[in-house]
Amino acid sequence: MIKTEKVLHLKSSRGRKVRVVREHYLREHVPCYSSLCQAQCANEGKVLSGEVTHYVMPDAGVARDFMEILEFREIQGIVFTQTACQAVQHSRGRRQYNRLRSLLKDPRHHCILFANEFQEYSYCPREKGEPQDKWQTRCVYHAAVWYHDHLAGLKPVVMITEDQNAVAEYSSLNCGVYVLCTQEYLQTFWPELQAALELYCSIAQSLQEKGSEGTEREYTEHLPAEVLEAGIKSGRYIQGTLNVNKHRAQHEAFVRFEGSSNKSSELNSDVLVCGGKNRNRAVHGDMVAVELLPKGEWRGRTTALTEGQGEEKGDETQSQPMATGRVVGILQRNWRDYVVTFPPKEETQSQSRNSQRILATPWDQRIPKIRISTQQADKLQDHRVIVRLDSWDSTSLYPNGHSVRVLGRAGELETEVQTILIENCIHVPPFSEAQLGEMPVSSPESPWSVDPAEVITRRDLRQTHLVFSVDPRGCEDVDDTLSIRSLPPGPRGERLELGVHIADVTHFVKEGSLTDLEARARYAMSVMWDLDAQTLAVNTVWYGRTLIQSSYQLYYELAQALLNGEEAEVPELGTIRDAKLAQLTQALETLTHVARQLRAQRDKGGALELEGVEVRAQLDEDRNITALVPRQPLEVHETVAECMIYANHWVARKIQESFPQQALLRHHPPPRQEFFNQLQDSARARGFTIDTRSNKALADSLDRAVDPRDPLVNRLLRVMATMAMSNALYFSTGACPVDQYYHYGLALDRYTHFTSPIRRYADMIVHRLLTAAIAMEKGAGPAKALASNKELEEVAQQINNKNRAAQHAQKVSTELFQCLYFRDKDPETDERCVADAVIYTIRANGMLVFIPQYGLKGAVYLKNREGQVVSERQDGGCDWQTGSLQRYLDHITTTTAVGTSTFNLFQHITVRISVEPSRCHSDTIRLEVVSNRPHQAPETQVQTSQPQGARGRSQLVQEVVRQAEEASQQAEEKRGRASKLSTEEREFRQSKCPNLYSLLEEVRELALLDLAACGAGGGGLGAAAQACATSA
Ligand SMILES: [Zn+2]
Secondary structure, X not given: OEEEEEEEEXXXXXXXXXXXXXXXXXXXXXXXXXXXXXXXOOOOOOOEOOOOOOEEXXXXXXXXXXXXXXXXOOOOOEEEEHHHHHHHHHHHHHHHHHHHHHHHHOOOOXXXXXXXXXXXXXXXXXXXXXXXXXXXXXXXXXXXXXXXXXXXXXXXXXXXXOOHHHHHHHOOOOOXXXXXXXXXXXXXXXXXXXXXXXXXXXXXXXXXHXXXXXXXXXXXXXXXXXXXXXXXXXXXXXXXXXXXXXXXXXOEEEEEEOOOXXXXXXXXXXXXXXXXXXXXXXXXXXXXXXXXXXXXHOEOOEXXXXXXXXXXXXXXXXXXXXXXXXXXXXXXXXXXXXXXXXXXXXXXXXXXXXXXXXXXXXXXOOOOOEEEEOOOHHHHOOEXXXXXXEEOOOOOOXXXXXXXXXXXXXXXXXXXXXXXXXXXXXXXXXXXXXXXXXXXXXXXXXXXXXXXXXXXXXXXXXXXXXXXXXXXXXXXXXXXXXXXXXXXXXXXXXXXXXXXXXXXXXXXXXXXXXXXXXXXXOEEEEXXXXXXXXXXXXXXXXXXXXXXXXXXXXXXXXXXXXXXXXXXXXXXXXXXXXXXXXXXXXXXXXXXXXXHHHHHHHHHHOOOOOOOOOEEEEEOOOOOEEEEEEOOOOHHHHHHHHHHHHHHHXXXXXXXXXXXXXXXXXXXXXOOHHHHHHHHHHHHHOOOOOOOOOHHHHHHHHHHOOOOXXXXXXHHHHHHHXXXXXXXXXXXXXXXXXHHOOEOOOOEOOOOOOOOOOOOHHHHHHHHHHHHHHHHHOOOOOOOOOOOXXXXXHHHHHHHHHHHHHHHHHHHHHHHHHHHHHHOOOOOOOHHHEEEEEEEEEEOXXXXXXXXXXXXXXXXXXXXXXXXXXXXXXXXXXXXXXXXXXXXXXXXXXXXXXXXXXXXXXXXXXXXXXXXXXXXXXXXXXXXXXXXXXXXXXXXXXXXXXXXXXXXXXXXXXXXXXXXXXXXXXXXXXXXXXXXXXXXXXXXXXXXXXXXXXXXXXXXXXXXXXXXXXXXXOXXXXXXXXXXXXXX
């Protein structure tokens, strides 16, 4: 080892230049991490494959500015030098550096780190007076030459740089070591990777524009990091996350301060930040430091409802003045990918002081307009595009960004769905070919077969148990199966054995790899209860790995038909059907009986029956939505769900017993009492009392709150109860006191997710925990060290966040489908735009209504911008008149010269549905009163109180999907792509190129887990539980 000195010129955050001398050790052996190594390097961990045409080595400038290009998984064989990595760390900060580090760790990215500055022969000391960037480029070039020689010239090495002088100086020095600029490199080596080249151009343009920026200051400079830090410590500044008010995005934001950063005790609320200057370039979500303004300048937050037409500009009412401040610095940017809409041509021209710069409007109203330099302004107009923010200097009114990917034309279904997913940070990158390659494929030539070694270690149920699955029609991801049989009587009487068998996914899935459908249907993780046939008391429980053979793959309607004794076609039954059919039907009946009792036990404990989302999309073989199916409460849904809940409960007990400090459970905290106010007020208006002191009291009082004349009343009360609920959450057992393990909705003291490992990551963790628990019982230690309480709690929080995002995406996507359905209909003439609605909440300037026919909820305003109110005519119709509004607990009245109109809680009225279009954001549904009487549907539907109109809803989705299908067909034809897919492709199509509708559907399921968890019971099984009974 050689000791030398390294001189660093660093810049302090105050801007001072500091010269630092560091000892620097050089070694002869520094691992190269290439599989072509000829020198026995100690290459441990990730190693570059030799199966590429060349290795590529970005210089410091490329690594610093074009990291996004290097993130393309297609670009393989990347060697990051230590020099380049340090450049990223020093000039781009911790966040970008972490991104690079995770890239280096990620096994899916073919890149490695070469510590060139520790390598005795590749290190070059900086010469006196040599500019830093020149020196860095020289270092990387020397590293490239060394690397090439080290591999004995077996692989060409391409260094990429943005420095044209370096290209000229180095490119012909060494045979086998090439020097190219990035653009030429992409064009030469990756001509197929158009997206990378486009991204390159977009970033390059943005960098160029930044260099030519003006110097006039628009904002105050941010304070340096050390000043902020000291200021926060001393209590002068307050640290927190900036939250922009969506409805007043330009004017109002709040800083939610975190921790006890502020010493002054008077501050116990958010800090208001008014206007763009005070916000000082902070973007929604950023961690900022704020300074309070003098008390004389404090202001109040806006309280008037600003949504929709009820708002009046001059009518803004402000609350009491509150702590108000200004942003003095940014502690951490939390920028993500944003979807923006490019303006139409007219606007581009009018705003083009510089023709290359476009102001694009983000879909998220809380994000400011983003200035994007592009040469494709014409091509992009009216398109939705993913952009990333680059910088926001004090001289620039708007932040600068660059475009990453075009999603499509605004308003098209595919574009809108993608937008929702991206805006909620739900990433669905297609699986790479390499990943698909590692999947064990079962083909006629080499069929998958059971491994004899596995047979020995597993309990073999293939001959002894009738195993079957019940799922939604067309379900592909069958991961849960059931069994039930009688056991020989024991000392205490008759016995039953209930079994829940879940695909043993963790046996196959090494992290990130795919699994074989065939295989996962045979290996299972099972929970089997030996039960007293009368009381269902548990004699013993067995947990373990099994080998199963599922005899029937049933769907709900079929299973229910068998239970009802109806004629039904069971595909698996051949000619000798009678005996087998009787056996299957018997099993289903026993299962139903058991589930009823289990449910009754939970009911005693206070399990809630709540109201989830009302519609569910039905998928065909190609996973396209063919219809929106209304809730059809079949008992078999509940039966399956109840068995899954039971399995989840018992697995939770098991893993918590085995790992009291580090098991992943799921709890549902009781809701805050004040959230029930609306429910209680509304119920009282109808003469019902809702007791919310416990889940049991709530369940009982909801059961009693039934209006025999209008079943909707009970349904709406349950909707309101659901809205009052908090989310169920994952947690690590060590991070939460035992008395908080309780699941309020399910009325269970322990709960987790075990039954859906294909769909949910949490279930995979639980499978691993259960495996470890079983191993421990047998006296063996777990195969791999388990996550610590702290690690597991972090994972739990991450899944909880993802869940929340999915829930939001689900809500927005429902609105999207509704808007797409009504968008092309003329609300004035189309009968489908007029519907019956029920008032369920009274608000200051209107009311909230529910439209059963479309499963739609929304606000109806009774006062408009002109100060007019809705007034009822003699014939029951309504129009706008000058007048006043009066709100009461259970009704709202309008008074005009004509008279007084009253709107009561739970009253049926007639509304007109239209769409408020928005070019840059999502469209919104608008509702207005047509009459304050129930809707009299035209001749075809005489009875308005019919079971909630299934027709309307399925029409809605059918039409939306038909339009989308036509559009996509046209697009396919345009692309001239063969639409025929191989069987294998079809099978894994969702992975290869996700079908967006099915994806949304999955997001919906995910999002609904919490509702489903509460809603599994009575006649009110939530839609999600129908979609996937295992998700409870
Ligand atoms: Zn080597």
